[in-house]
Amino acid sequence: MNVTRLGWTLVHFLWQGAIAAAVYAAARRFTATANGRYLLACGALAAMMAAPVVTWFVLGQSDAAPAVVAADRTARVPSTATPLPFAVVSSVPASRPLPWMQWAVAIWLAGASALSVRLLISWLMAARLRWTMTRPAPLEWCQAMERLGTRVGLTRAVGLRISAMVQSPVVIGAWRPLVLVPVGMLTGLPAAQVEALLMHELAHIRRHDYLVNLLQSVAESLLFYHPVVWWVSSQIRKERECCCDDAAVALTGDVIEYVNALAELESSRQLTLAAVAASGGSLTERIARLLGERRPTTGRRGTALGAVLLAAASYGLFAQETPRPSFQVASIKRNTAVNLRRKGVFARPGGQLAAENAPLLLLIQNAYGVQAYQVVGGPPWMNTDGYDIEAKGENETSGKELGLMLQSLLADRFKLTLHREKRQLPVYEIGAAKGNFSPPPSKEGCLGEGDGPPQPPGSTPCGKVRITISPTGLQMDGGKAPMSELVKVLAVVLNRPVIDQSGFAGLLDVHLAFTPDENTQGLPAPMPDETRATDPNRPNIFSALQEQLGLKLTPSKGPVEVLVIDHVERPTAN
Numbered sequence: 001m002n003v004t005r006l007g008w009t010l011v012h013f014l015w016q017g018a019i020a021a022a023v024y025a026a027a028r029r030f031t032a033t034a035n036g037r038y039l040l041a042c043g044a045l046a047a048m049m050a051a052p053v054v055t056w057f058v059l060g061q062s063d064a065a066p067a068v069v070a071a072d073r074t075a076r077v078p079s080t081a082t083p084l085p086f087a088v089v090s091s092v093p094a095s096r097p098l099p100w101m102q103w104a105v106a107i108w109l110a111g112a113s114a115l116s117v118r119l120l121i122s123w124l125m126a127a128r129l130r131w132t133m134t135r136p137a138p139l140e141w142c143q144a145m146e147r148l149g150t151r152v153g154l155t156r157a158v159g160l161r162i163s164a165m166v167q168s169p170v171v172i173g174a175w176r177p178l179v180l181v182p183v184g185m186l187t188g189l190p191a192a193q194v195e196a197l198l199m200h201e202l203a204h205i206r207r208h209d210y211l212v213n214l215l216q217s218v219a220e221s222l223l224f225y226h227p228v229v230w231w232v233s234s235q236i237r238k239e240r241e242c243c244c245d246d247a248a249v250a251l252t253g254d255v256i257e258y259v260n261a262l263a264e265l266e267s268s269r270q271l272t273l274a275a276v277a278a279s280g281g282s283l284t285e286r287i288a289r290l291l292g293e294r295r296p297t298t299g300r301r302g303t304a305l306g307a308v309l310l311a312a313a314s315y316g317l318f319a320q321e322t323p324r325p326s327f328q329v330a331s332i333k334r335n336t337a338v339n340l341r342r343k344g345v346f347a348r349p350g351g352q353l354a355a356e357n358a359p360l361l362l363l364i365q366n367a368y369g370v371q372a373y374q375v376v377g378g379p380p381w382m383n384t385d386g387y388d389i390e391a392k393g394e395n396e397t398s399g400k401e402l403g404l405m406l407q408s409l410l411a412d413r414f415k416l417t418l419h420r421e422k423r424q425l426p427v428y429e430i431g432a433a434k435g436n437f438s439p440p441p442s443k444e445g446c447l448g449e450g451d452g453p454p455q456p457p458g459s460t461p462c463g464k465v466r467i468t469i470s471p472t473g474l475q476m477d478g479g480k481a482p483m484s485e486l487v488k489v490l491a492v493v494l495n496r497p498v499i500d501q502s503g504f505a506g507l508l509d510v511h512l513a514f515t516p517d518e519n520t521q522g523l524p525a526p527m528p529d530e531t532r533a534t535d536p537n538r539p540n541i542f543s544a545l546q547e548q549l550g551l552k553l554t555p556s557k558g559p560v561e562v563l564v565i566d567h568v569e570r571p572t573a574n
Contacts, residue, residue: 007101009055010108013226016051020044021228028235034242041236042212048229049219108225115221123214126172129180133164133558135484135500141186141194145179145202148195151251152202160198162186164499164559167422169201174211183561187369193261196252203247209240245286262286325401326408327353330391332571347402351393357386360414360568367406370563372522373425373495378565387571415569425560428494430487430545431501433552439508465489465510467523473538474523476512486510490553493541495522497560502551514544 024044031037136142137160145160159178162185169185172178179201186194204210216233223229245262249255335357343356345366355363360382364375393405410416431437465478465485476493478485483504491498515538516523538544545551 003102003105005056005059007105008059009052010104010225011101012055013048013052013223016055017048017223017226017228020047020051021232024232034239034246038236038239038243041232041239044232045216045219045229045236048223048226048232052223111224112222115224119217119221122217129163129165129170129172130161130178131503133499134161134180135487136160136505137162137181137186138484144195145198148199149202152199152206152247154202154206158202158205169197171201171204171210174208174214177205177210179205184369189261190257192252192254192257196248196254196258196261199251200244200248203244204240207240207243209244212240213237241286324408325393325397325405326412327391327393327405330389330409330413331574332409332413333388333574334571335386335388345389347399349396351395351397351402351405353389353391353393353402353406355387355389357388359383359386360410360416363387363389363406363410364416364418364563367403367410368563369403371491371495371497373491373497374560374562376423376562376564378568381570382565382568385570413571415567417566417568418563419566420561421564422559422561424557425497425562427497427499427556427558427560428490428553429499429501429556430490430551430553431503433546433550437502437504437550439504439506439550441506467493473513473515474520476510476514478510480507481510482507490541492522493520494553497558498553499556499558508549510549512541512544512548514539514541517541 021044024040028037028040031040137145142160145158149158156177159176161178161180162183163180164183166180166182169179169181172180179198181198185197189197216236220229220233245258249258252258337357343358345353345355345358345362347353361372361375361378364370364382365372389409391405391409393402397405461477462479463481463485465476465481465488467489468475468477476489483500483502486508487498487500515536517540520541539547542553545553
């Protein structure tokens with residue numbers, strides 16, 4: 001019977017799997033390269049998958065042979081004689097399944113079915129990641145992705161999108177691969193580190209690791225009852241990451257830059273409870289390996305813990321070689337003027353930074369490149385007390401370096417400490433009001449376009465969206481602007497994250513006339529001596545978007561990266 005045949009197939013795999021794992025464990029000790037160990041592990045898992053199939057057919061042939069022999073012998077017995085019983089039987093009884101075997105097969109079927117359903121759900125969730133709370137990456141990074149793919153050796157195009165659902169870079173799809181990166185990675189890490197992490201993911205695509213990982217999951221679902229299957233599969237995932245680490249380091253030529261990128265990745269993973277990124281293996285072990293430290297020995301907790309601590313200490317040593325830059329001199333004064341309009345933070349030539357009547361909340365936004373809704377906690381005076389700042393660096397610096405220097409200033413003078421985490425917050429999803437969003441092609445001239453004569457003052461900005469206050473309300477204008485620019489400005493106006501779900505990748509002209517209301521909380525409040533006339537016939541921003549652009553804002557909730565204030569004090573004296 002098939003139940004007995006299946007039961008004995010499962011039983012035989014207990015010793016077959018153990019032998020395959022023992023051979024692999026012995027062979028890997030003599031293999032020096034990560035790629036060699038990876039191929040050995042894949043071969044061991046393939047052997048484990050093949051063993052039950054071979055056993056099933058062998059048992060089937062053994063079960064069929066006795067019936068043929070018995071029939072032949074019965075045919076030679078006279079009709080008056082008593083028919084002979086089965087004279088030759090298989091070593092595996094074929095007549096009746098044992099009671100315990102029936103239960104074993106039933107439990108295996110239940111477990112395999114449950115894990116198969118989980119695998120299917122995981123695959124569907126991974127497929128949904130392509131479009132759920134994602135937006136296209138900036139054009140310059142898409143071009144960089146194409147250039148990096150050529151260096152890795154890929155001949156097919158690979159997509160790049162920014163996702164609010166992932167905590168680290170992840171590859172989706174085997175036939176149409178897509179790389180998803182977390183929000184803030186492309187702007188929050190140095191370009192060299194971002195390129196190193198992207199080359200790691202491109203190495204996964206070149207090696208067809210997504211497909212291999214799927215086959216691994218199938219093996220885990222069918223052979224779940226044997227612990228060695230999970231162990232060998234975990235070794236495949238660990239060695240796979242090491243292979244891609246080696247590829248990224250070989251292409252970048254800078255192991256320290258890549259280690260720093262992995263350390264930043266580890267810090268972001270520690271802040272989330274459920275990571276969806278498929279970054280197999282321990283990042284601390286991978287850092288120790290890249291730095292030439294001894295790999296932890298399986299089963300020796302003290303050695304493993306020592307290697308992790310050594311890797312962390314090594315990273316700390318290298319991190320201290322490039323401390324966060326700071327200003328040479330800085331002056332901070334409380335602005336006590338009455339009815340003084342708040343002006344903001346300005347970068348000046350020669351590595352100088354100035355702030356006029358700027359609250360600490362605005363300083364944090366400029367230092368860390370976040371919006372007001374992304375700063376959580378802190379005392380009320382963070383948004384009420386204004387400060388005048390004059391700070392000077394050594395020489396000309398970039399905007400990103402000025403941000404790092406401002407971070408150092410806030411930590412030194414305001415005693416600011418904070419950490420990043422993700423929280424479920426209210427968001428808006430922007431999409432087409434009806435059908436597909438397809439605005440007319442952008443065609444009007446805009447300020448700063450081409451090499452022609454400059455546009456007159458007040459012209460529409462090119463590639464950006466600008467908000468102006470008119471006598472009758474608010475005006476939002478932009479020419480040949482990407483959807484990401486409109487989304488960014490709307491997030492500022494609404495003081496809430498806006499997720500692009502329109503699917504529009506072109507350029508559009510923006511002309512919105514609306515009146516402020518309780519929804520436009522991100523706009524600065526009028527000064528005591530200021531009056532803003534409003535036209536009651538003008539729509540609010542929701543209606544204006546729908547009537548004038550064909551877009552709709554839908555309230556929702558989603559993960560948003562925030563800065564949580566742990567400690568802050570009023571600034572120390574100059």
